[in-house]
Amino acid sequence: MAEPATRDASIALYQYLCQEIVGSEKSVKARRMMNNVRDYFDSNDNKSIITSGSFGEGLEMRGSDLDIMFVLKCIEVCEDKSVHLNPNKAYFTIEADATQPGYTQLRLRYEHYNKKSNILEICEEIGEPATQNESIALYQYLCNKIVGTEEHVKTIRMRNAVSDHLSSYDYMEMITSGSVGEGLEMRGSDIDLMRVMTFIEVCENTNVPINTDKTYFTMETVDAQSGFTQLRLIHINKR
Secondary structure, eight states: OHHHHHHHHHHHHHHHIIIIISOOHHHHHHHHHHHHHHHHHHOOSSEEEEEEHHHHTTOOOTTOOOEEEEEETTEEEESSSOSOOOTTSEEEEEEOTTSOTTOOEEEEEEOOOOSSOOGGGGOOOOOHHHHHHHHHHHHHHIIIIISOOHHHHHHHHHHHHHHHHHHOOSSEEEEEEHHHHTTOOOTTOOOEEEEEETTEEEESSSOSOOOTTSEEEEEEOTTSOTTOOEEEEEEOOOO
16 A cells, blocks of 8 residues: 555655756756766866766756866876886876875876976975884884883783783683783773683584583674674583
């Protein structure tokens, strides 16, 4: 009974979008053709113009911005350095290690000579020696003010290992984990302590040999949040 009503509502919504917001299919195609023609006449031997985004797709909606790309034909951007160089083009490689998601830095690998344009004018020189000095200074600051020296970190790890050993028993093992367990005793860090009961086994499935001296649980993650699990008891030690 609900299918005809749903179909009628979908048709009504489609008609409303076509008439009031997006435009008809014929109108969208006309905008796309208009954009393609304008891009063609605005392009030349040195650059290509591409109207993109929602407007480029023919969707002229209220509040939409206009995205225009300028593609310089004298420049190539590559993901790696193993490419065949054209002496009439400038080549950049992609470096996305120190950039935000969706962005990248470009490193100039080869500059061609062109009287009309100077590629170096749009580039910013980043000195590697200065970057190296900044890295060393940052490392020293972290060691002296925040994390501690390598010897200090090893001492904290040893202290945690001794404390865990003295706090453990035949039926339970104590493990200090997290940042403190790794020796990073920073301000605001919490302490993560794990207690491992030696008479309990947690398995991913039920196809395991059962030791009658232990209690067994299986993991069930279907109805659990990411990073968590539910445990189902499949065998109990009655001793």
